Structure formats: structure tokens, C-alpha cells
Amino acid sequence: MEIFGVSLPGLLSQLLLGLVNGSFYAILSLGLAVIFGLLNVINFAHGALFMMGALMTWMAMNYLGINYWLMLILAPLVVGIFGVMVERLLLRWIYKLDHLYGLLLTLGLTLLIEGVFRSIYGVSGLGYDTPELLEGATNLGFMIMPNYRAFVVLASLVVCVSTWYVIEKTKLGAYLRAGTENPRLVEAFGINVPVMVTLTYAFGAALAAFAGVLAAPVYQVSPLMGQNLIIVVFAVVVIGGMGSIMGSILTGLGLGVIEGFTKVFYPEASSTVVFVIMVIVLLIRPAGLFGKEK
Amino acid sequence: MNFKNTANIGYGLLLLALLAAPFLGAYPIFVMKLMCFALFASAFNLLLGYTGMLSFGHAAFLGGSAYMTGHALKVWAVTPEIGLLLGTLGGGLLGLVVGFFAIRRQGIYSTMITLALAQMLFFVFLQAPFTGGEDGLQGVPRGKLFGLIDLQNDLVMYYVVLAVVVAAFMLIVRTIHSPFGQVLKGIKENEPRAISLGYDTNRFKLLAFVLSAALAGLAGSLKTLVLGFATLSDAHWTASGHVVLMTLVGGLGTLSGPIVGSAVVVLLENKLGEIGSFLASVTGVEWFNTLGESVTMVTGLIFVICVLAFRRGIMGEIIEWLARRRAANAGA
Numbered sequence: 001m002e003i004f005g006v007s008l009p010g011l012l013s014q015l016l017l018g019l020v021n022g023s024f025y026a027i028l029s030l031g032l033a034v035i036f037g038l039l040n041v042i043n044f045a046h047g048a049l050f051m052m053g054a055l056m057t058w059m060a061m062n063y064l065g066i067n068y069w070l071m072l073i074l075a076p077l078v079v080g081i082f083g084v085m086v087e088r089l090l091l092r093w094i095y096k097l098d099h100l101y102g103l104l105l106t107l108g109l110t111l112l113i114e115g116v117f118r119s120i121y122g123v124s125g126l127g128y129d130t131p132e133l134l135e136g137a138t139n140l141g142f143m144i145m146p147n148y149r150a151f152v153v154l155a156s157l158v159v160c161v162s163t164w165y166v167i168e169k170t171k172l173g174a175y176l177r178a179g180t181e182n183p184r185l186v187e188a189f190g191i192n193v194p195v196m197v198t199l200t201y202a203f204g205a206a207l208a209a210f211a212g213v214l215a216a217p218v219y220q221v222s223p224l225m226g227q228n229l230i231i232v233v234f235a236v237v238v239i240g241g242m243g244s245i246m247g248s249i250l251t252g253l254g255l256g257v258i259e260g261f262t263k264v265f266y267p268e269a270s271s272t273v274v275f276v277i278m279v280i281v282l283l284i285r286p287a288g289l290f291g292k293e294k
Numbered sequence: 295m296n297f298k299n300t301a302n303i304g305y306g307l308l309l310l311a312l313l314a315a316p317f318l319g320a321y322p323i324f325v326m327k328l329m330c331f332a333l334f335a336s337a338f339n340l341l342l343g344y345t346g347m348l349s350f351g352h353a354a355f356l357g358g359s360a361y362m363t364g365h366a367l368k369v370w371a372v373t374p375e376i377g378l379l380l381g382t383l384g385g386g387l388l389g390l391v392v393g394f395f396a397i398r399r400q401g402i403y404s405t406m407i408t409l410a411l412a413q414m415l416f417f418v419f420l421q422a423p424f425t426g427g428e429d430g431l432q433g434v435p436r437g438k439l440f441g442l443i444d445l446q447n448d449l450v451m452y453y454v455v456l457a458v459v460v461a462a463f464m465l466i467v468r469t470i471h472s473p474f475g476q477v478l479k480g481i482k483e484n485e486p487r488a489i490s491l492g493y494d495t496n497r498f499k500l501l502a503f504v505l506s507a508a509l510a511g512l513a514g515s516l517k518t519l520v521l522g523f524a525t526l527s528d529a530h531w532t533a534s535g536h537v538v539l540m541t542l543v544g545g546l547g548t549l550s551g552p553i554v555g556s557a558v559v560v561l562l563e564n565k566l567g568e569i570g571s572f573l574a575s576v577t578g579v580e581w582f583n584t585l586g587e588s589v590t591m592v593t594g595l596i597f598v599i600c601v602l603a604f605r606r607g608i609m610g611e612i613i614e615w616l617a618r619r620r621a622a623n624a625g626a
Contacts, residue, residue: 042402093602099402100348101601104542107535108597115591119584228413231531235410238403268421275414279395282407286398 006264012143014260020149020218022256023156024050026249027211028233030160031204033242034167037180038200041091041102046233047226048113049205052079053212055117058128058221068131068213075213076206083205087198110230117223125220152214159210160249167245176200235278241291251289300616304550312456322452323520324564329459330517331560335540335552336466337509342538343547344470345502346482348405350534351392351412352510357529358415359385359511364431364524365424374437374445378458378515385511386504388415393503397496409531416529430525434518445519455516462509467549469505478502510537532590539593542600545607554608559596563589 028046035043053075060066066074086109094101134148167173178186179196187193212226219225233252240251255274263270281289312329316322334356341347363381366372372380392411396404419425426432436445445451469475480488481495488495518524527533536559544555562569567586574582585592600607606614 042406090598090602097605100342100405101605103348103402103405104538105598105601107538108594108601111535111590111594111597113594115588115594119588119591231409231413234406235413238399238406238410271417272414275410278407278410282395282398 009143011264014264015257016145016149016153018257018260018263019153019253020256021259022253023153024211024215024229025233025236025256026160026252027156027207028229029236029240029248029252030163030245031207032233032237033245033248034163035201035204036242038176038197039091039102040095040099041106042099043204044103044106044230045086045109045113046204046208047230048110049079049083049208049226050212050215050229051117051223051226052082052113053209054216054219054221054225055121055212055223056209057213057216058126061128068217072210072213076209079209080202080206083202084198086205087201091201114223114227121223123222123224125222128216128221130217148217152218155214156211159207163207164245164249232274235274239278239281239288241288244290247290301550308553309460316449316452322448326452326455326520327517328557328560329455330513330520331540331556332553333459333462333516334510334513335537335544335556336463337506337513338537339541339546339552340466340469340509341502341506342541343551344475344482345478345499347396347499347503348538349396349408349503349506350405350531350538351408352507352537353529353531353533354392354412354415355385355388355507355510356514356517356533357419357524357526358388358514360514360518360524360528361419361425361431363515364434364518367437367519368431368434373441374439374519377519378512381515381518382508382512385514386508388511389504389507390500393500393507396503397499409534412534413531416526416531419526419529425524425526428526430523432523434522434524436519436522451520455520458512458516462512466509470549474498474501536593539597539600543596543607545610545613546605548607548609548613551607551609558608562592566592
């Protein structure tokens with residue numbers, strides 16, 4: 001069967017690849033939104049944290065023989081602790097300043113982290129094998145589905161939806177949302193806001209690292225892998241607006257799918273389509289699809 | 295001696311030094327490159343330091359204009375002044391488009407928009423046939439200025455670049471001190487108040503954006519004319535980060551800051567290898583020898599230090615120090 005001259009299985013496999021990319025956009029833009037909500041910092045280092053997750057997975061396998069599944073937990077943990085240090089040692093000092101200093105500080109941090117890894121691993125990609133359990137593909141009849149890609153989409157969805165649930169439906173999330181609205185009032189109720197801020201940044205960092213681990217077998221692992229991704233994620237954030245968690249998730253996934261389809265029908269535009277959509281959204285709805293800010 | 299005189303003497307000395315530089319053993323091409331970056335940073339500062347808008351898309355204007363000028367000189371064989379003019383107009387035009395979208399949102403969102411649009415332009419340059427893709431545009435001829443003055447001679451080229459950069463810098467100074475510049479400052483301090491005073495702040499912001507982009511474009515065009523090539527790396531977002539760093543190191547919102555900052559950053563990057571070998575020989579730590587290859591790492595470190603501890607930048611600190619001394623003298 002063919003649609004617009006493209007075979008259906010081919011189309012569906014691009015759709016799945018788009019969903020994989022979209023999952024990364026969703027997790028990363030979700031983390032950016034949560035961090036921005038409480039810290040008022042646009043975390044440029046999100047791409048570098050993503051890269052750390054992936055590279056750490058590669059290092060653990062090659063130096064220590066630690067397998068993929070363990071890293072799926074360990075990498076976010078380590079990067080989360082790194083996030084605690086970043087927040088405590090660096091970000092803490094700039095909350096009272098203009099937003100732009102947060103962006104510049106995290107940009108510097110990005111260059112620093114990428115520079116360190118670059119001086120060791122260079123810029124060429126390192127391969128990481130798909131974990132054995134998820135090797136191969138399943139024939140669904142209408143398409144051949146690579147198991148690992150399906151796993152990435154599923155794992156991302158679980159993480160995203162759990163995050164949404166915790167923030168929107170639990171008491172902890174209520175504190176977090178209240179802290180976003182008015183941190184001083186929340187503090188007056190006896191909640192330790194500085195600790196909450198630290199943990200929020202650590203959580204965002206851990207999310208990015210989790211996405212990095214998922215990405216290790218899909219992309220080439222390299223010190224620069226987070227660089228271009230973070231800019232696309234910025235566009236995703238502009239399109240979706242950072243006011244809504246579910247909005248971030250849906251926008252991320254949707255744009256991934258659109259990008260996947262563009263690769264099929266008009267490959268030349270696949271690297272720019274997200275930016276073009278951003279332009280259109282800015283023309284029609286300047287505040288973003290789910291935006292609440294003025 | 296009042297502050298204005300001190301500043302004027304400083305600029306006078308700098309101009310003298312630049313006029314004499316080729317005879318004092320400075321490598322003209324390198325000084326020309328420095329001047330291009332100084333102009334680029336000054337143009338950027340017009341926007342961030344005096345209007346309060348952080349653009350992360352200035353690489354697109356620098357790189358885009360470099361391609362336009364390169365194409366005009368090489369393929370259309372126009373004279374250099376027309377090439378520069380086209381590059382500047384092209385930069386302004388790109389600025390108009392990017393600025394139009396950037397001012398639709400406020401603050402940090404606006405920055406993200408400029409970054410995203412510049413990245414889009416980067417991919418366009420990567421794929422467009424006239425840019426030469428990853429190889430860049432090579433072998434751009436310098437030609438004859440007004441069809442008369444041969445620019446092949448580095449010394450002639452040097453004084454042409456100096457004249458253009460000084461003229462552009464004076465335009466920036468004039469803009470800042472004009473009523474238009476005062477409105478921009480007002481927008482930076484308090485946009486809602488500027489609106490309530492009846493200013494259409496979006497129009498002012500857009501105009502500042504276009505001017506800044508056009509001058510950044512001029513810097514890119516000059517760079518192509520001097521070096522004879524235009525590369526993709528000038529259009530990459532790291533070049534935007536670079537210009538932010540230059541401005542920050544030199545001093546945000548000071549006229550002289552971007553000049554000093556660009557000189558410091560460019561010199562540092564060029565000499566990093568030597569600094570590294572020096573540190574290695576002094577401390578005996580072998581690792582310092584590799585410092586020359588770790589430019590990004592050092593750049594990142596300077597960024598972090600500047601934001602945390604040195605937000606006024608070099609010239610900002612000096613101006614602050616002079617002002618304090620004057621206040622102390624007046625009090626005594």
C-alpha cells in the first residue's frame with residue numbers, strides 16, 4: 001500500500017523515528033519548563049546534561065562493564081547529584097538578577113562541560129549497542145517495528161506522564177506549583193523552598209540524563225550531541241509555552257512526528273521544519289499554543 | 295580632569311595606535327580581524343547594552359552578510375564598496391525579519407526566538423547552493439575600491455578597514471546619544487513606563503534590532519573582504535555566544551567595553567596554546583600543554599566567572615572606579 005508515493009511501512013517507520021525524537025523533545029522541554037517555573041532560569045545546560053547521560057552510559061559500559069539497565073537508573077542519579085552541585089554552587093547566586101544572566105551562566109557551563117569531554121573524546125561519534133533484550137524487530141503485519149525504538153517511546157511516555165501526575169495531582173506537586181506562583185508565601189507556611197529549588201533543578205537534570213541514556217543506542221554518542229538538540233528544544237518551548245506540563249509533552253511529541261514526516265516528503269526541510277512552525281505559531285498565537293504568559 | 299576628557303584621550307590614543315600599528319610590527323591581517331570583531335561586538339552591544347534585548351542570533355547576520363558580500367564580489371564582480379553596502383543592507387534585512395518575530399515575545403523568550411531563527415538560517419546556509427556548504431565560499435577577490443584603489447595591498451586594505459570601522463563606531467556613538475538612543479535606554483530601564491509615556495516601544499526595539507544587525511552585517515562583510523572567504527562557522531550559534539562573551543568581558547552598556555572585550559577574547563584564543571605551554575613549563579603539569587585545543591572549555595570558564603563575579607566587565611569596573619574616585623575627590 002502506498003500513500004503519496006511512499007510505502008506504508010516506510011511511512012510508519014519514519015513515524016516511529018519521529019516519535020523517538022519527539023520523546024526526547026518532550027522530556028527535555030518538560031525539564032526546562034519545570035526548572036524555569038521555579039528557578040526563573042532558562043537552563044541552556046540541558047543539552048549538555050543530556051549528553052552527559054549518554055556519554056556516561058557509554059563510559060560505564062566500556063570502562064566498568066556496567067550494563068544499560070543499571071545505567072538507566074545510575075546515570076540520572078549521578079547527573080542529578082551533579083545538578084545539586086550546580087544549583088548550590090553556581091545558580092544560587094544569580095536568582096535576583098535579570099533572566100539573561102541565568103541563560104549566560106548555563107551557556108558558560110555548557111561550553112565548559114562540552115569542552116572537558118571534547119578534550120578527552122574528540123567530536124566523532126561513539127557507537128553504543130542496543131541492549132540484547134531489545135535487539136531485533138517485531139513484525140506487526142503492517143510494519144516491522146524495531147523493538148528498541150518502541151521501548152524508547154514507551155519509557156519516555158511513562159516518565160512524562162508520571163511527572164505530569166506528580167506535579168498536577170499530588171501534594172508535593174501542589175507545593176511546587178505554589179512555589180512557582182509565590183515562593184515567599186510558601187516559605188511562610190514552613191516549606192523549605194531553597195531545598196525544593198535545589199531538588200527541582202536536580203530532577204530536571206536527571207530527566208535530561210534519562211533521555212540521554214535512552215538516546216545512547218539511537219544516536220551516535222558524542223560530546224556535541226546535545227548542542228543542536230537544545231536549540232530545537234528551545235523552539236519547542238517557544239511553540240508550546242512553558243505554562244503547562246501536558247502542553248510541553250504534547251508539543252514535543254507532535255513536533256517530533258511532524259519532523260519525521262518531513263523527512264519522508266521533503267527531506268531538505270527536515271532540519272528547519274520545527275523553526276518554521278515556530279514562526280507560524282508566533283504569527284498566529286504569539287503566547288504559544290499552551291502559553292499563559294502575557 | 296573630568297571623565298569625558300579621560301575617555302576622549304583614551305579613544306585618541308587608541309586611534310593613534312591603530313594608525314601606527316602596521317609600522318610598529320603588528321600583523322595587519324590580524325589587526326583587521328580584531329577591528330571586525332570590535333565592530334561586531336559594538337553593534338551587538340547597541341542592542342543588549344542600550345536596549346536591553348539579548349539577541350542570540352547575531353551570528354546569522356555576521357555569517358549571512360559575509361556570504362552576501364562574498365557572492366557579490368566573486369560572482370557578480372561588483373566593486374568592494376558595493377559589496378560592503380549589499381552585505382550591510384542584507385544584514386539589516388535579516389535583522390528586520392528576525393527582529394519582527396523576536397519582539398513578539400518578551401525577555402528570555404525573545405532570546406530563544408532569535409537563537410532558533412539563527413539556527414534555521416544556519417541550516418539554510420548549509421544547504422543553499424551559493425554558500426559552498428561546509429567548504430564555505432573561497433577565493434573572494436578584494437578588487438578595486440571605487441574601481442580605482444587596489445585593495446590587494448594589505449596596507450591599503452588596512453586603512454580602508456580602519457576608516458570604515460571608525461565611521462561605524464561613530465555612528466553607534468551618535469545613535470546612543472541621540473534622542474532615539476535615549477528612548478532605547480528608557481525602554482531598557484522600564485518598558486511599561488516608556489509605553490505609558492506614549493512611545494511605540496516595539497517600533498523602537500525593531501529599529502534598534504535592524505541597526506544592530508546591519509552593523510553586525512557590515513562587520514561580516516568586512517571580514518570576508520579582508521580574508522577572502524566566508525565560512526559556515528561565522529553563522530553557527532557559537533559565534534553568537536562569542537559576541538555575548540566579548541561584550542560581557544569588556545563591559546555591558548559601555549561604549550568602549552566591546553572594543554576591549556573583543557580584543558581580550560580574540561587575543562586570548564590566539565595565544566591560548568602559548569599560555570598553556572607557559573603554564574606547563576612553570577607548574578610542570580603536562581595537561582596545560584593541551585590548553586590550546588580546549589578553547590571552548592576556557593571560554594566557558596570565563597563566561598561562568600564573568601556572570602558570577604565580574605558582571606560589570608573590564609571597562610565597567612574602570613568607569614565605576616573613576617566615578618567613585620571623582621565622588622571621593624568632590625567630597626574632600
